[in-house]
Amino acid sequence: MTNHDAISLLVVCQLAAPAATLALVGLPTLLGRPPSEKITARIVGGGFATGFVAGLITLAALAVRGFRPEIVHLGSWFSVGHHEATVDLVADALSVPYVCFSTGLCALVNAFAGKYLHREPGFTRFFLLLAVFGTGMNLMVLAGSIDVLFAGWELLGISSTMLIGFFLERGNAVRAALRAFATYRVCDVGLLTAAVVVHRAVGSGDFERLFGENWPNGTCLVPATTATIVSLLLVFAAMGKSAQVPFSGWLPQAMEGPTPSSAIFYGALSIHAGAYVLLRCESLLEQAPAARWLLIVIGLGTALHANVVGRVQTDLKSLLAYASMTQAGLIFAEIGCGWRVIPLVHVVSHAILRSLQILRSPSALHDRHELEAALGGHPGADRWALGRLLPERLQERLYRIALDRGYEEMVVGRLFVVPFLALLRWAADLERRWLAVLAGEPHDGGGRP
Amino acid sequence: MTPADMPALLSAAAVVVAAPLAGAVAVALGFRRGNPRGLAVAATTAALLASLTITFLWSRSDGTGVAFGERLGGGSFVCIDGITAVLLPYVALVELVILLVAPRRSLEPGAVARILFGAAATCGLFLTSHPLVLVALWCATVLPTWISVRSTPGGAGAARVFAIAMAAATACMAVGTVLLVLDPPWSGASGLAGDAGGWLVAVAVMIRKGIVPFHSWYPKLFSGATMSTSLAATMPQVASYTAVRLLIGHADHPEGVATELVVLAQMALVTATYGAALAIVQRSLRSLIGTLAMSQSAMVLAGLAGTLPMELNGAFCVWLSSGLALTGIGLVAWALESRAGEIRLETLQGRFWDAPALAAFFLLFGLSGIGLPGTLSFVADDLIVSGSLDEQLHAGLLVIVSTVLCGVAMMRGWFHVFGGPVDPDGPRHSILVRERVALTMLLAPLFVLGLWPGPLVRALDRATSRLLAVPAASAAAAGHPAEVGGLQESPQGR
Numbered sequence: 033m034t035n036h037d038a039i040s041l042l043v044v045c046q047l048a049a050p051a052a053t054l055a056l057v058g059l060p061t062l063l064g065r066p067p068s069e070k071i072t073a074r075i076v077g078g079g080f081a082t083g084f085v086a087g088l089i090t091l092a093a094l095a096v097r098g099f100r101p102e103i104v105h106l107g108s109w110f111s112v113g114h115h116e117a118t119v120d121l122v123a124d125a126l127s128v129p130y131v132c133f134s135t136g137l138c139a140l141v142n143a144f145a146g147k148y149l150h151r152e153p154g155f156t157r158f159f160l161l162l163a164v165f166g167t168g169m170n171l172m173v174l175a176g177s178i179d180v181l182f183a184g185w186e187l188l189g190i191s192s193t194m195l196i197g198f199f200l201e202r203g204n205a206v207r208a209a210l211r212a213f214a215t216y217r218v219c220d221v222g223l224l225t226a227a228v229v230v231h232r233a234v235g236s237g238d239f240e241r242l243f244g245e246n247w248p249n250g251t252c253l254v255p256a257t258t259a260t261i262v263s264l265l266l267v268f269a270a271m272g273k274s275a276q277v278p279f280s281g282w283l284p285q286a287m288e289g290p291t292p293s294s295a296i297f298y299g300a301l302s303i304h305a306g307a308y309v310l311l312r313c314e315s316l317l318e319q320a321p322a323a324r325w326l327l328i329v330i331g332l333g334t335a336l337h338a339n340v341v342g343r344v345q346t347d348l349k350s351l352l353a354y355a356s357m358t359q360a361g362l363i364f365a366e367i368g369c370g371w372r373v374i375p376l377v378h379v380v381s382h383a384i385l386r387s388l389q390i391l392r393s394p395s396a397l398h399d400r401h402e403l404e405a406a407l408g409g410h411p412g413a414d415r416w417a418l419g420r421l422l423p424e425r426l427q428e429r430l431y432r433i434a435l436d437r438g439y440e441e442m443v444v445g446r447l448f449v450v451p452f453l454a455l456l457r458w459a460a461d462l463e464r465r466w467l468a469v470l471a472g473e474p475h476d477g478g479g480r481p
Numbered sequence: 482m483t484p485a486d487m488p489a490l491l492s493a494a495a496v497v498v499a500a501p502l503a504g505a506v507a508v509a510l511g512f513r514r515g516n517p518r519g520l521a522v523a524a525t526t527a528a529l530l531a532s533l534t535i536t537f538l539w540s541r542s543d544g545t546g547v548a549f550g551e552r553l554g555g556g557s558f559v560c561i562d563g564i565t566a567v568l569l570p571y572v573a574l575v576e577l578v579i580l581l582v583a584p585r586r587s588l589e590p591g592a593v594a595r596i597l598f599g600a601a602a603t604c605g606l607f608l609t610s611h612p613l614v615l616v617a618l619w620c621a622t623v624l625p626t627w628i629s630v631r632s633t634p635g636g637a638g639a640a641r642v643f644a645i646a647m648a649a650a651t652a653c654m655a656v657g658t659v660l661l662v663l664d665p666p667w668s669g670a671s672g673l674a675g676d677a678g679g680w681l682v683a684v685a686v687m688i689r690k691g692i693v694p695f696h697s698w699y700p701k702l703f704s705g706a707t708m709s710t711s712l713a714a715t716m717p718q719v720a721s722y723t724a725v726r727l728l729i730g731h732a733d734h735p736e737g738v739a740t741e742l743v744v745l746a747q748m749a750l751v752t753a754t755y756g757a758a759l760a761i762v763q764r765s766l767r768s769l770i771g772t773l774a775m776s777q778s779a780m781v782l783a784g785l786a787g788t789l790p791m792e793l794n795g796a797f798c799v800w801l802s803s804g805l806a807l808t809g810i811g812l813v814a815w816a817l818e819s820r821a822g823e824i825r826l827e828t829l830q831g832r833f834w835d836a837p838a839l840a841a842f843f844l845l846f847g848l849s850g851i852g853l854p855g856t857l858s859f860v861a862d863d864l865i866v867s868g869s870l871d872e873q874l875h876a877g878l879l880v881i882v883s884t885v886l887c888g889v890a891m892m893r894g895w896f897h898v899f900g901g902p903v904d905p906d907g908p909r910h911s912i913l914v915r916e917r918v919a920l921t922m923l924l925a926p927l928f929v930l931g932l933w934p935g936p937l938v939r940a941l942d943r944a945t946s947r948l949l950a951v952p953a954a955s956a957a958a959a960g961h962p963a964e965v966g967g968l969q970e971s972p973q974g975r
Contacts, residue, residue: 062841064917110860110938112791115867117860153834171854179863183854190848197896200833206900213892217885224881227863228870456762463759467697470645471638471705 039093040104043123045086046131047174050138050166053079058160066156073146076159080139080166087132090123099125101245103176116236120176126247126312126376130173133380134301137387138166144391145292154198158290161198165191169301173308177237178227181309185223189216189273192302195293196286208285215282219272223309226265233258243315248372250315259316263323266313267330270306274360277334281441283357287349291394294349299386303356304379307363314372324368331364337438343419344434348393356386486538491549493538494559496531497569498605500524501576505597508590517593521580524597528604529573539566540936544943548610556610556726563944564725564797567937569607571801572717574922575808576600579709581919582812584819587707591632595625596709603717610726612658619654619689622719623647629710630702639705646698650688654723657681661727682727683741689720690782691775692745693752699778700763703771708815711767715774716804721781729785729948746786750876752779753883760890766814766824769894770807776887777803777850780880784865792868793945794938798861801937802927806850806858809923812916813843817898820910826894829901838912840899842920847895849927851888856931860938 033041053076060067067075094102101124109117121127142162149155168187175181193216197209227237233254234241243250252259270276275283275298283303287294297303310317310327317324335358342354359382366375392399404410419427436442468474504524507513513520539561550558580588580596602621609615627647631640660678686692691699703711728739756776763769777799784796816839817824817832824830833840849856862884870877930937 062838062845062921064838064912108935110934112794112864112938112942113789115791115864117863168854183859186852186854186859190853193892194844197900200896200900201831201903203829203901206829206896210889210893210896214889217888221881221885224866225870228867228877231867232871453762456758459755460759460762463697463700467638467642467701470642470697471701472641473638 035093035097036102039090039102039123042086042090042093043102043104043121043174044106046083046090046135047121047167047170049082049086050076050079050135050163050170054160054163054167057156057163061156061160069146069150069155072156072159073142076163076166077139077142077146079163080135080142083135083166083170084132084139087128087135091128091132094123094125094128101125101247103240103245109179114235115231117179118177118236118238119180120238120240121174121180122176122239122245123174124245124247127174130308131170133383134169134173135166137296137300137383138162138169141292141296141387141391145290148292149290152290158195158198158293161191161195162293162296165195165297165302169305172305175312176239178223178230178239178242179237181312182223182227185269185273185305185309186220188302188305189213189220192216192286192297195297196289198289198293202288204285205288208282208288212282212286215272215279219269219279222265222267222269222272226262226269229258229262229265233262239312243313247312248314252315252319254316256319259319260322263313263316263320264326266309266316267323267326270310270364271330272306274303274306274364275334275357276306276330276361276364277337277438278440278444280334280338280357281437281444284345284350284353287353291349291390295387295390298353298356299390300383303360304363304383307360307367307375307379310364310367311372311376314367317367318370324370327368328365331361331366331368334358334361335365336361337440340430341434341437344431348396349390352386352390352393355389356382359386483541486541487547490535490538490547490561491559493531493534494561494608497528497535497573497608498601500527500531500601501597501604502601505594505601508597509594511590514590516585516588517590518580518583518585518588521588521593521597522577525573525577525580525600528600529570529577532569532573532604535561536566536570539563540940544940544947546947551611556612556615558611558614559608560610560726561608563940563947564722565607567797567940567944568717568722568800569604571804572603572607573600574926575716575804576603576713578808578812578919578923579712581915581922582816583709584815586819587709592629592707592709595629596713599625599713603713603719606719607717607722612662612727615723615726616651616655616658619719619723620651622714623651626706626710626714630706633706633710636705639701642698642701642705646688646695649695650685650720653681653688654685657683657685658727679728679739679741682723683739683745686720686724686728686782687745687748689723690718690749690778691715691752692748692779692782693755696752696756696775699775700768700771703774703811704765704767708767708811708818711771712808712811715778716808718778718781718800718804721778721785721800724782724785725948742786746783746876749779749782749786750879750883752776753783754879754886757883757886757890761886761893763890763894764825764827766818766826766894766898769826769890770811770814773850773887773890774803774807776883777807780865780883783876783880784868787868787872788949789868789872790942790945790949791864792872793949794941795861795863795865795868797941797945798857798934798937799865801930802857802861803850805923805927806846809846809920810843810850812920812923813839813846816912816916821908824898826897829896830898831901831903831907833899834903834909835907836910836912838917839910840895842912842924843898844895845924846920846927847891849924849931851891852884854931856927857934857937858927859931860934864938 056075104121106119109119168184172184193209193213197206199205243252272279338354338357345351363375363378501524508517546562548557548560602618606618630636657678660674664674688695728742753776756772760772781796781800784792787793852859852862869880
């Protein structure tokens, strides 16, 4: 077996292991014979552990050869005329460490959730969705073409939506899930259109035809105009998944999901999916100053917004959501500045810290009591908070803005969502009136459609 | 395909039509009056197996279309090509699962006979390209639907709307086809009457497919008729097939597609987007399915007008994926309704813990209809979006907007049906074995063809390239002749 074959096998293993657990748990469940809690957690955890070990071995193999990238061609998924969707994976200095990090984190959260959700109705559903997430994440990270990346991206969005709405009996959870899904869906337009533009520009979705294969020192192989268009579309797509202003309103609501999923999605991996895609396409961004400036403006704007709004939150998970948003904004700005390693280190360190904080959040009171007992009293207020240096009137103004969540939801709702829905309801009511005339029936009163 | 395969091919084609027809006659004559499901399922299973035989035999050929019997106006009495080979098993499968899932009280002998007769007529329609036979079978598929809707309690309004729409469509279709046959524009004659005929056929297709402004009957049928009637009438997409046979691939169309179809496609794009947007604010599950079906059906027509094989290929993939997914959702909705009545969407219904298995199937079908990676709809969306954007920017953007809105509407439907406070004293229903089997049969092709789309896409590539008279890349690569050969030339290949 050659070095290439061995790495190819390991890369496939990283992807196939979580996907196989999906089939192992999903098929019996669909046929009415779900495995027990213990077996479910072990199967899914085993998949992540296998992916993690395969990732570590691949990392070692890559390190030995100086991180020379390896492209794994799994063949053509389908092709029509000049349009070919290839299944290409890439093992390089970005993807393999990131897979180790994400599968390792998934395995840890899997172990935590096995205990945390014990006897919870929907235990199997949670683990199935976690397996979907793990598969999607690995697919996105290892993607060597924009088609594969889009497939992983979509799996991430769907699993995230279903886990936000995990507690189906709660109305708020259902509304939060729908809101997140709508935001994802709107922003996915960016990635979908980018994929089409890439296909038109280079004849396939392969990254190696777009910017070579040498991350982080790739060379943009398309004209600057194409690079700018694709970069702007990618930034738009990333804004949704990474909760950047003005698409950030869904994130605090997304904390309605179970704590383990909140930790891995909105503290660690899903929130940084946008940043990962931008890092993967850094060569394109280099040729697109407009997109980089946009990233800096959006990132810093989001960080400022989330920092101010986060200060007035009264529940811990919302506070942590805004803290995640702040860091995601800063990471966007760092990518916009053209840095590569700093945002990557920032992503990993932030993800580890935040997921730990979210996992510990149900025990926050207990932790606080322990801290107070150790200190022998209250820790005291932060006397050096920068906000206190501001004029009092400005502090009051900022406080009001923060209470209204920066007016973001109000603006988006009043300018776009409410008029759009009102228009649709009006059209639906007209339809019903017209149908009543056609059918010779009395109209039912013209209430809300 | 070797000449030795021809008798088998013809026999299979005969079984596809004869089995459900014989079943309909038997049920109408009173056989198995107490429980006609078994007989009906046997008849449609035979049709499904025969259609799969046709697909298998065709797949062994070089992609050549085969035609038998009388020829008229560019069509043949029996026409079997790539389109037939791909679509016929789909139609037979939809009919079979409808019969498997139907609640017992919906299967009185008259209803079963009508379903089987409709199945035979629809399968027959998918086996012909003869213009007059198309018109006759077009009428034959309308009649049982109308009788069923009329006999549904509370369905008088829907029957009236359906009758108005179908009378207009059938009249346009009949007159248009006769004009096309008398003065075929593709024969080099004056073609003036033929042109008028083409436009009449286009209007007929518009009405039958529920294209704006003739779309109202679509959601009304879903809210006023039984689910079996609605699904059997809309999912096979008889009008799309007619458009393929009469408006694509004739010599006078410089790019292979008639002008009428290009205009139709623009209207279809508007319908696809409008239907998807309307679906977001529907108040009942049935009307949600109706508007989504309208949107997806329009999307198919929009793709069919493409001059690139990729777009046409995407249209056929959307045809299959949306048809299977919406049939699945319709059947799950029917199963839920048969247990606890009508399902509204204004408030959260909290039905998850009532029927978790049905919720899982609904979700899987829903995701399979909105482009979940690993399902056929992901491939379909990829092809149709790329094809549309390649051809016209506005078309591509409308397709993208439509898919976004469809996704939001679908997920809203799922969350509103299954989310919400649970009634602790409410009923608990487990899924029946026949329901599980039928829904799994419907789900399997969506995932299998999604994970392994190569053979389907290649088959469609060959078929659509021949339709557009463009040599298929695959055929050229394989060294197959681009011209149509076989027992008898297919008119589309000329």
